[in-house]
Amino acid sequence: MQFDTYIGLEVHAELKTRSKIFCICPNKFGSPANTNVCPVCMGFPGARPMLNRQVVLYGVRAGLALDCDIAEFSRMDRKNYFYPDLPKAYQISQAEIPLCSNGHLDILVENQLRRIGIERIHIEEDAGKLVHDNGPDTLIDFNRCGVPLIEVVTRPDMRSSAEAHEFLETLKSVLQFIDVSDCRMEEGSIRCDVNVSLCPAGSSQLGTRVEMKNINSFSSALRAIEYETARQDTLLSAGGIIHQETRKWDDSRGESFVMRTKENVADYRFFPEPDLAAIHITDDIINNERAYIPELPTAKLLRYTTKFGIPHSEASIIAFDAEKAGMFDEAVNCGRCSPRSICNWIIGDITKYLNDSGVGIPDTGITPESLADLGEAVESKVISSSAAKTVLMELLTKGGSVGEIIRRLDLAQNSDTEYITSLVEEIISANQRSVEDYRNGKTNALGYLVGQCMRRSAGKADPVEVKRLLNIKLNNQEDK
Numbered sequence: 001m002q003f004d005t006y007i008g009l010e011v012h013a014e015l016k017t018r019s020k021i022f023c024i025c026p027n028k029f030g031s032p033a034n035t036n037v038c039p040v041c042m043g044f045p046g047a048r049p050m051l052n053r054q055v056v057l058y059g060v061r062a063g064l065a066l067d068c069d070i071a072e073f074s075r076m077d078r079k080n081y082f083y084p085d086l087p088k089a090y091q092i093s094q095a096e097i098p099l100c101s102n103g104h105l106d107i108l109v110e111n112q113l114r115r116i117g118i119e120r121i122h123i124e125e126d127a128g129k130l131v132h133d134n135g136p137d138t139l140i141d142f143n144r145c146g147v148p149l150i151e152v153v154t155r156p157d158m159r160s161s162a163e164a165h166e167f168l169e170t171l172k173s174v175l176q177f178i179d180v181s182d183c184r185m186e187e188g189s190i191r192c193d194v195n196v197s198l199c200p201a202g203s204s205q206l207g208t209r210v211e212m213k214n215i216n217s218f219s220s221a222l223r224a225i226e227y228e229t230a231r232q233d234t235l236l237s238a239g240g241i242i243h244q245e246t247r248k249w250d251d252s253r254g255e256s257f258v259m260r261t262k263e264n265v266a267d268y269r270f271f272p273e274p275d276l277a278a279i280h281i282t283d284d285i286i287n288n289e290r291a292y293i294p295e296l297p298t299a300k301l302l303r304y305t306t307k308f309g310i311p312h313s314e315a316s317i318i319a320f321d322a323e324k325a326g327m328f329d330e331a332v333n334c335g336r337c338s339p340r341s342i343c344n345w346i347i348g349d350i351t352k353y354l355n356d357s358g359v360g361i362p363d364t365g366i367t368p369e370s371l372a373d374l375g376e377a378v379e380s381k382v383i384s385s386s387a388a389k390t391v392l393m394e395l396l397t398k399g400g401s402v403g404e405i406i407r408r409l410d411l412a413q414n415s416d417t418e419y420i421t422s423l424v425e426e427i428i429s430a431n432q433r434s435v436e437d438y439r440n441g442k443t444n445a446l447g448y449l450v451g452q453c454m455r456r457s458a459g460k461a462d463p464v465e466v467k468r469l470l471n472i473k474l475n476n477q478e479d480k
């Protein structure tokens, strides 16, 4: 029997506020253990939480970016459960009335737009962190207690691990574009749980849903989904039934294990948080936050592929990265060279430089204007493409103007026909053996001769012109 797969995601993202959600402790990653703590986030009896306004504003902004309805009034609730990383024995979250609901995020899968429903976005506090790498002991770091989170809950609209992966990458980049979260996977500032259910192909009745936790990266989400889909397929095909349960994903072993059979929502005994007032969102707040939302990655991706004809794989490298997209859009707006060549510079040499040196675009000396000048210098044949690489390195490491660098390093290209003709004649007479080879059908000898001309001219001869004139001479034709 064939089965259809339905995948839903719950994504937690830490918000980049200066202080925590209910106290004034710094919201900072990497501090010594248990230094960013106070009676409120440590859950001391009698300590009173105060809601950080910025957390609410960031939550509203995320809701607007995902086309959600924003609740005029919402509230915080207590979610009661015991775990050693949660000293209060309850988490302050939102249950019945979330801040945002009923939205969607469009993703591009194989050049097709897919709309993924967002059931809700709510704000809540993070728990502490258990540290297991100390021999048989487990230590607890409470610095993360009270770090503000948004939880984005999707509808089970994704049908494959590839779609889920695309959704995660797109959501991450949206949250970075609207500047509410760093989404640093390696610091755990974005995490996700996945749920998977299978049902007979074509059936409208959703199957039993299994949730998976302990997923630490988008690529392990992909593996966990594939594992769970295969597990349920095997079970159902053999006539078995799927139990509603929560499983723990073990990435090193590539399998999941039953963690607990699904608790009932009633087990958490949610009730309104008595220490906090209702949250009131005014039209002013909404209009203010809307102003922070720029053109989002999927819209950029569509624009780059349809308007500029850039292939999806290359366009997505730029469209999903706020810094690269900013550089690309501004350089294109200068109107001095083709978008295609700006794209090639960004995804090629610039990305390589950023990866090798571990810096971001703002830390380099290049500007959108100088990148546009560089593209123009190549397209108008002022410099060769190899000289352009030298100019680019100067721009990245030191900054400056393209014209000045070309003059200072004497990189201007020579396309003068008379100069190149004499260069070609010189190389032909000095390399008779290659010439013979070429005339005997070894066409790759041409590349060697072009290389010799380029070397003789110290890289300044126009390679296109060199090739053209070499062809003419070698085939004993007249220059027309």
Ligand SMILES: [Zn+2]
Pocket (backbone or CB within 6 Å): 020, 023, 024, 025, 036, 037, 038, 039, 040, 041, 042, 146
């Ligand atoms: Zn605190």
